[in-house]
Amino acid sequence: MAAGGADKFSVLLPTYNERENLPLVVWLLARTFQESGINFEIIIIDDGSPDGTQEIAEQLEKIYGSAKIVMREIISVLFLSGTAYIHGMKHATGNFIVIMDADLSHHVSLYFIKQKEGNFDIVSGTRYKGDGGVYGWDLKRKLISRGANFLTQVLLRPGASDLTGSFRLYRKEVLQKLMEKCVSKGYVFQMEMIVRARQLGYTIGEVPISFVDRVYGESKLGGNEIVSFLKGLLTLFATT
């Protein structure tokens, strides 16, 4: 528990060239938390973006106060999701950590309610169940997504319906334990977290989310992504 006995949520936002999206995400998060009366902080971990993301983050820090917005910069040659989270967690003072993308593809929704409901260790967003879904995807992309997910379910039997989403809520201790155990990079790392969590006996709740295709900026799903996904999946299959 955080000091005072109340829950506090730390949101980790790794960013790269998110100058357009960042203020909007922060505004949406702040509003959602404030309306629910929940104590929060947003930790922005920027990978040396050349487009002025840090400058916008600093402005936001002034507007919302530095108790609420924390800006940390790391410059690394390979900006791998794992690095950003490790870095962010060092500065997180909440007892729950929310991980999401800063690119507005995750429509902000109320995870905390679900967590309280079942006292889950992890709450994961899913596009495939309930009224979760996507917007702006053509048939090909949907097919690839469903096909990849089916393969993942057959091979890994992970007990969660959406492994490649990155909108998740973790208890801080749980995230720390998982970060120690996981070795993959990129978004395969997200998949590994859930698989390892299952093995360690953590409870996972699911919340339907709407994945609205990037409002600003470009999204990419090419042959390379598919190949690297398959490699990652087979690696997890053979090592977990």
Add this chain to the structure above:
Amino acid sequence: MTKLGQWLCGLALLGSAWAALALAPPGLQLPVPYRQALLPLPVYLLVAFGCYSLATVGYRLATFNDCEEAAAELQEHISAARADLRRRGLRF
């Protein structure tokens, strides 16, 4: 055990059971019709799994939700956010 390990064990188990019954090593002989039925079983199971996969993925593809409302709502939020932040002094 890894998932790969589980699969290999499972396949080894089923494979040896099938080989024992269908390939008829001397000393364990089922009547001929049974053996003939068992022989192509692995192929049948593979095809059945293939059909199941296609049907499942097809169904899931067809029922993949399109979040029209969420997208519209997001656009509203974006306008509200931009207006509010501008008011608070953010220079975009």
